[in-house]
Amino acid sequence: MKLIAGNSNRALAESMASYLGVSLAKARITRFSDMEIFVEIEENVRGEDVFVIQSTSYPANDNLMELLITIDALKRGSARRITAVIPYFGYARQDRKTGGRTPISAKLVANLITSAGADRVLTMELHAGQIQGFFDIPLDNLIVSPVFVPEIQKIFKGEELVLVSPDVGGVVRARAQAKLLNAELAIIDKRREEAGVSEVMNVIGKVDGKVCIMVDDIVDSGGTLCNAATALKEQGAKEVHAYVVHGVLSGKAVERISDSALETLVITDSIAATDEVRKSNRVKHLSVAPLMGEAIKRTSEERSISALFG
Ligand code: R5P
Numbered sequence: 001m002k003l004i005a006g007n008s009n010r011a012l013a014e015s016m017a018s019y020l021g022v023s024l025a026k027a028r029i030t031r032f033s034d035m036e037i038f039v040e041i042e043e044n045v046r047g048e049d050v051f052v053i054q055s056t057s058y059p060a061n062d063n064l065m066e067l068l069i070t071i072d073a074l075k076r077g078s079a080r081r082i083t084a085v086i087p088y089f090g091y092a093r094q095d096r097k098t099g100g101r102t103p104i105s106a107k108l109v110a111n112l113i114t115s116a117g118a119d120r121v122l123t124m125e126l127h128a129g130q131i132q133g134f135f136d137i138p139l140d141n142l143i144v145s146p147v148f149v150p151e152i153q154k155i156f157k158g159e160e161l162v163l164v165s166p167d168v169g170g171v172v173r174a175r176a177q178a179k180l181l182n183a184e185l186a187i188i189d190k191r192r193e194e195a196g197v198s199e200v201m202n203v204i205g206k207v208d209g210k211v212c213i214m215v216d217d218i219v220d221s222g223g224t225l226c227n228a229a230t231a232l233k234e235q236g237a238k239e240v241h242a243y244v245v246h247g248v249l250s251g252k253a254v255e256r257i258s259d260s261a262l263e264t265l266v267i268t269d270s271i272a273a274t275d276e277v278r279k280s281n282r283v284k285h286l287s288v289a290p291l292m293g294e295a296i297k298r299t300s301e302e303r304s305i306s307a308l309f310g
Helices: 010-020 060-076 105-114 129-134 145-155 168-181 223-234 253-258 275-279 287-300
Strands: 002-005 027-031 037-043 049-053 083-087 120-124 139-142 161-165 185-189 200-204 211-219 237-246 264-268 283-288
Touching: 002 010, 010 049, 010 287, 027 060, 027 264, 037 049, 037 060, 037 120, 049 060, 049 264, 049 287, 060 083, 105 129, 120 185, 120 287, 129 223, 139 287, 145 168, 145 185, 145 237, 145 283, 161 168, 168 185, 185 223, 223 253, 253 283
Parallel strands: 002 049, 049 083, 083 120, 120 139, 161 185, 161 211, 211 237, 237 264, 264 283
Antiparallel strands: 027 037, 185 200
């Protein structure tokens, strides 16, 4: 097995390598003076089972292009099998036409990865499960519960918990975690009654006096979580925390979260944290390296990955 890291999240790739007890393969991903990307794999990959680790996070286009060019270099270097390990799959939110003459960018990205020469994809908590069907190669979509659930059990031992989906789209994810934690479920229903009138947040479920744990796949601007936290507090929630897989945290997200009713935001290292994110005492970090490392190991040994999730 060989692991190759792109530039998007080297720390996570190194943690995965250390979990697996291997070193990252030598590869050089550099730029020409016009910023075109050049990749050189500096060791033999002929006949090898190769895993390319790259999140297509900000800057998404550069990171995606690095991934595609690395796969191409490996294909031309006669790797036996290439698995694109994409802890955070960017462009996932563009998974359907939202209006006339708009793209389905998630499908386009799936086509690009496949055309570049990937044989398999390993990713985590896709924004929408059906994106798996955009690929005509095998894809494993890991779920984050083995990382979040034991942590929530440890931190909130003895508390009456309510797992909250901050929007209707996330209900399946929140329900799954609620079941594992034997907790109640609540849902935030966002509704704009009239154009130009601000959104109304309805809380479906009982949160009064309870500790609310919101779970979501992505925190980007932070708007969804911060507004939901306010609505939960207005309904009498004792505390509001959030566990989110992919900390995109663009623009003024960190500032917004610091000023919000959220006590803590827990994110994973699927996306490399910026200095601002790292410095925030409101944001806590959990690593998915052991989970993803184990999935790489099982892929390489042709063993079940679903068995990881009980
Ligand atoms: C939406 O469907 C996603 O699950 C997230 O809730 C959303 O992307 C979060 O975005 P933001 O933090 O900008 O509100």
